[in-house]
Amino acid sequence: MKYNKNQLQKYRQDALNFDEKLVLEDTAKKRFPKTVIALSALQVKGSIRYLDNEDIILHAEITGNITLPSSRSLSPVTRDIHLVIDERYIEDEQRLKEFEETEPVFILEDDTLDVDTAILDNIVAELPLQILTIEEIADDTLPSGKDWHVISESAFENEKKGDNSSNFDSRFSKLDDFFKE
Template sequence: MKWSLLELSKYKNDSLSFDTSLDVTDRLRQKESMILDATPVQVKGTLTVEADSYLLFYQAETVLTLPSTRSLEPVDVPIVIQIDELFMTPEQFRENKDKVQEQEVFLLDAQTIDLSESIVDNIVLATPLQVLTEEERNGKDLPSGEGWKVLSEDEYESMVQEEQQQKIDPRLAKLSDFYSDEDK
């Protein structure tokens, strides 16, 4: 969904509301290889046209299918994001440099505002880094194999404490006495 700046000039000092569904699955998969699939994105929001800027506010909802970070099994992950973005043409930005910082503004290179591009970028940013299946979240069993196993942070900390508290092998205890006598 795109709006040309010429079309938006009709809404000067007014808002344009939208409520739509967009299928951006292919664009999401191109941008982020971990995304296996996505449902159409439900988007509801407003675009406010002011004399010196364009303010885009919307809420987007979708369900991403991502691989589990442990087992690589597909997991459906609901994503709900609320976005505020401020757009300006380069001319508008030059006129209002003192009012806004460049990091807070999207400068328009074309004469259009592309909602689907904004949605794709923000969904990719909202994609979680750790994805677990329901069983992996609820279960205590972590993956293991021959000679290795995955530990939780708590298990690792208790293992380190145990190793530090272990007493010296009684067969070597006499050696520690020997070294302490030499130090004197």
């Protein structure tokens, strides 16, 4: 869904309302090849309002499913998408100073509002850093290999505190004062 600024000017009094199913899987895979394995058709409901000061307000509610690689094993993980976005588009870059840094305000590029790009950007921005399969969540075993293993944050903190003294090699104790002045 792309709308030219001239098309949107007629929606000053009443917002342009939409309720559509968007198929953005190919675009998502091209833009985020290492992140998106699959993307279902997205149900998108919302509105676009053209304000008197020539700002454009996009409000959209998006639902669907996305399949991503597990951050631990790269196995496919399907997650539900339920996302609400509210963004403001302005023409003059100088006006960015008028808004708080946390407000979602963007420059309208080429006098065109690209709703598809806004939706994909928001979906990817909302993804958690750690994505695990159901089995990985249930199984507390972390990956390991020859001469290496992954430890949890709590185990790492315990090692930093010195709670793991059984693995400490006393020959390294002389190095404790090496960098002290």
